[in-house]
Amino acid sequence: MFRMDGRTVIISGGSGGIGYEIARGLAEAGANIALWYETSKQAEKLAATLVNEFGVTAKAYQVRVENYEEVEAAVNQAVRDFGRLDVMIANAGIPSKAGGLDSKLEDWNRVRAVDFDGAYYCARAAGFVFREQGHGNCIFTASMSGHAVNVPQEQACYNACKAGVIHLAKSLAVEWAKWGGRVNSVSPGYIDTAISGDCPFEMKEAWFSYTPMRRDADPRELKGIYLYLASDASTYTTGADFIVDGGYTCR
DSSP: OOOOTTOEEEETTTTSHHHHHHHHHHHHTTOEEEEEESSOSSHHHHHHHHHHHHOOOEEEEEOOTTOHHHHHHHHHHHHHHHSOOOEEEEOOOOOOOSOTTTSOHHHHHHHHIIIIIHHHHHHHHHHHHHHHHTOEEEEEEOOGGGTSOOSSSOOHHHHHHHHHHHHHHHHHHHHHGGGTEEEEEEEEOSBOSGGGTTSOHHHHHHHHHHSTTOSOBOGGGGHHHHHHHHSGGGTTOOSOEEEESTTGGGO
16 A cells, blocks of 8 residues: 555655655655756756666656746646656745744745745645546645744744645645545654754754754654655545654644
């Protein structure tokens, strides 16, 4: 049930730390991968690595998820290139760097456009394909920040967007169930990726003090939950959010 041979998966933010490990996990199970990226210089090489290591088909596509026309065009191109679409993983995201009063409006709008609007655009464009074929599966990367306000960093926009993504997933799950679609979300905690690489040492120490496991996660530790949700092992799972945070939100 965990095999994904012949399935096609789009992963937005697919060249990043979490996105690429998701891609590797699903390719290992046999899935063909469309890696979406915005600025990465390594995306083509990463796609080629999936082909060489796992014997699947993989291609890289440059897409700005905050632009719906680009998202729709890239979905349609992937369907033409791969011949089908089975799973959309709306994973692209960027962090807030200041609190609700201290962030500039243009920064607020940029985070919202990528983290919330972009997630919806991915689901919408893929959803039209899924509805026409009578099946399909969307997985959002949300965050534990949609459940709890992180400290000491202030990031009201990011928190609000991720809370919105979780409820968007639940809402679409109810709407899509009538024609065979499924929608779920994953809420990671602190993950050892480049997106958190510039955080001060003291801030990371504070994070760990609030995390019962006293560490951040290797992005490979998320592969299992995404494989479960993308595969036939989860065919009765929809409208659910899976928190993978080392115990941060269960304190």
